[in-house]
Amino acid sequence: MDNFQKEIDERANLALSNKFELLLFRLGADAADEKSELYGINVFKLREIVPMPTITKAAGMRSPLLGMANIRGQLIPVIDLPAVAGCTPTTGLNLLLVTEYARSTQAFAVESVEDIVRLNWSQVHTAESGVGSRNITSIALLEGTQQENAMALVLDVEQILHDVIPSVREVKEGDISLKNFQMKPGAVAIVAEDSKVARSMLEQGLKAMGIPALMHTTGLEAWEQIKVMARQAAEEGVSIRDKIGLVLTDLEMPEMDGFTLTRNIKTDQNLKSIPVVIHSSLSGSANEDHVRKVGANGYVAKFEINQLSAIIHKVLEEAVA
Incomplete structure (x- = not known):
């Protein structure tokens, strides 16, 4: 053993x-x-x-x-x-x-x-x-x-x-409790998810929450987008949180996984204030320990839209507290 x-x-x-x-x-x-x-x-x-x-x-x-x-x-x-x-x-x-x-x-x-x-x-x-x-x-x-x-x-x-196995095929907007998500006007969520069906469900879920999102298929794509938006924020003299309200990432992804993406964000002085939620089909205490080690703000196992909504609401509230 x-x-x-x-x-x-x-x-x-x-x-x-x-x-x-x-x-x-x-x-x-x-x-x-x-x-x-x-x-x-x-x-x-x-x-x-x-x-x-x-x-x-x-x-x-x-x-x-x-x-x-x-x-x-x-x-x-x-x-x-x-x-x-x-x-x-x-x-x-x-x-x-x-x-x-x-x-x-x-x-x-x-x-x-x-x-x-x-x-x-x-x-x-x-x-x-x-x-x-x-x-x-x-x-x-x-x-x-x-x-x-x-x-x-x-x-x-x-x-x-x-x-x-047709247990959950669609995200129903009525499943999401109405919440006031603390996102600055004009800010977006950066999403990294390689599975087409999971990406579609996340897009539907975020739309139902009223959170605009930019979707990416790999962690590396999301990281490049974050760096572009960080440069834009610096040029405009605004906070990165005016551009990016949230990062939502899978763990398993081509080119760069979610742990590496999260660590890149949380070890950068200009980016570490961005809330990061890891959303993964990999469950278990070992992964949750790693989520804490790389500094993610939240973790939720796929795919239960109310739990995802609750975690996003929680980390956004904490980010402005």
Whole structure:
């Protein structure tokens, strides 16, 4: 148990240096070119890998939902990941990746698991303009690993869950308690989120709160925008808070993660007054400890709009106190 906890702590500490670990797996032959691509998910979201158990299919359940599996006494929905990605397994669905995302537990059926590699977020690039799949959020370049000269397609699990398990599909304005958010006139929220569906939900939620926002797909894009607005504020002789009322960032993002973005803001004398809220599907005490270490003002797990609204209201109130 001590070694297991040590591994968890080491993995969590990677986040403070813009690094992470990626689980690599295969789903079978692609329908278009019959190649077997490498896919990846962040190891931090992985609870365990188990051999394919007996699956019970409920009436009315349709592909890509395979059914429910009993994993250590917990009934968990099983998603046919090759079916989602348009792949055909050559040896069958052999393993389940049991994952925890945004307050939910689910299992993804895959053909095989290849490796775990340690990467810098600078090795991961947004896939929005280069890959034609709504389920791929980024491309990880694997140079410097045993998977030499290879790349992995990083899945947008939030998009997959949004499509397959229709628990929360839209942000309803009526769900948000009316609050007076302490933002200066003309100031905006800077948002960094690589998942398309999460970005859309955040945009809807902030609009319902009456908070104007500039949306970005990576932490690096958001950081460059912040630096531009900081220069504008200096040239105009106004406070940065007249330009930026809030930064709302995911943790896992190509090029620069949310921890690094937050640390960049909070260690800059001209920017550190900007409230930062981290909004992530990565939950757990280790991440919340890191949120405190990098100086973020708030943390909320995806995606509950009332909790997000409450956290934003709280940090904005504290910023003017």
